[in-house]
Amino acid sequence: MTGSEPRTSWATAPLTGPAAPCWVNLMTHDLDAAQYFYGAVLGWTFRPSRMGREYVVARRDDVPVAGMVPGASAYQVAVAWIPYFAVNDADTTTARIRERSGTVAVGPLSFGKGRAALASDRDGAVFGVWERTAPSTTPPTPADHSHAWLRLRTRNAFDAAIFYGEVLDWASGDPGSCEVAYVKDEVLVRCEGRPLARISSGAVESAPDPLVRPHWQVQFPVADVETTVAAAVEHGGSLVERRPVPHGREATLRDPDGGLFTVTDVRTPDLYED
Template sequence: MTPGDPRTVPEPAVLSGASAPCWVHLVTRDLGDAQLFYGAVLGWTFRAGPLGRDFVMARSDGVPVAGIGAVASAYQVAVAWMPYFSVRDADVVAARIRERSGTVAVGPLTVGQGRAVLAADRDGASFGVWEWTGRAATLAPSGNRAHAWLRLRTRDAFDAAIFYGEVLGWASGEPGGCDIAYVREEVLVRCNGRPLARISSGAVEAAPDPQVRPHWQVQFPVADVDATVLAAERHGGTLMERRAVRRGGEATLRDPDGGLFTVTDVRSPATVDEG
């Protein structure tokens, strides 16, 4: 098994078009500590899967929302959250990544009912792609609000939009696919008409701070940002940044093992503008 192993990806109850964000996964060191922290902070419950004692599935209100794998120490990789995007052909996408100066670290790898690739874009932000044997997955399996959405902090939002658009087929016009819109200085990604990701400029490749280097930021909607921050601090987490945004706020937190994630009371990336 590999860091960010996609074998913790479940097949959701409702499926959507290809190229959409479909899953998030935490690579950590201690599975027990991670479950205690995220259970207390986000109210998740956990279920063991068929992959062994180092992997669990996180659930919210009975819905699978994330995978957690305690493989950071075994593979000597950083603790981090990673997004996955659904694709129709992992071989084609892997070739596109390489052709556009990205890096394919693992795959395509056949895993259960799908095939996976672990990669990095040309600015170094890590991500995964997942080819389902059936239809593609989405981060909003209930058909209502997404249980997570993404923000890419990168060097140049428009250059990144071109990279991911060409790799994943955004704005291809395929039924059920994703398209992009330019909103002020950012790029908004809509999948099946639902906003699921934003791309923002300003990250610096050589920065020592992982918040400043290009990375995909996983954002979880919560009812009360302040209460979530307090719960995180009580359980060994650290508040890294608070930001006021249009129609709400968000906080970037570091879990006790070093994993960065964001909580927000904004229900859609379409409504987020710094205020």
């Protein structure tokens, strides 16, 4: 039994505008162990993708929700959940990242039906960009929620919003572009009217604790946080931090390979306002 409940994912309800979060990938060492753990904890099933046997797609009630790839060793990166943002041109976007003192570690490379790049912002938070180059054969499905949403914990939320705004064309006013709102000491990012990410200050670049360093936090909504925590511990994971938040609770967990992720019973990022 798990604490998760089915939700519509970005994959089946894609945001059509540029710069929106479009996917999350787990970069791991042991793909079999990751499938066992997340299947038990979040109730996911898995299928090989068309991009090769070593890339699997996690599904919840037959809805694609995330990808998993055993590339941590090959790319010499830490085991981590990584968000990807849709872009119109991966070459232009990676050039902007470099111009603004970010780092492009991999790509852009052809990958499946598009081109992808792995990068980090100027404070070290890792993210990816995705340019779709082949038309989708699956029509968009209406959705009222995302399967996952994001929180960037960074040194300065307003500086980070400027960086991502310039790199991804947030708040550009172009059709479909994401909107940025300043809420108290945080930044709320809405894409096509849907709140999908928050940016908060206070991270420390040199902190030994990975929770304190700048990073993108992938948050999965679940029906019961405590049940999910218990399932994670039972299957070889560990509880890193449990905390109350406005309108609910959340817990940060570490999978057996070291990957950090958060589960929450808060249904949408805009409910984090007091």
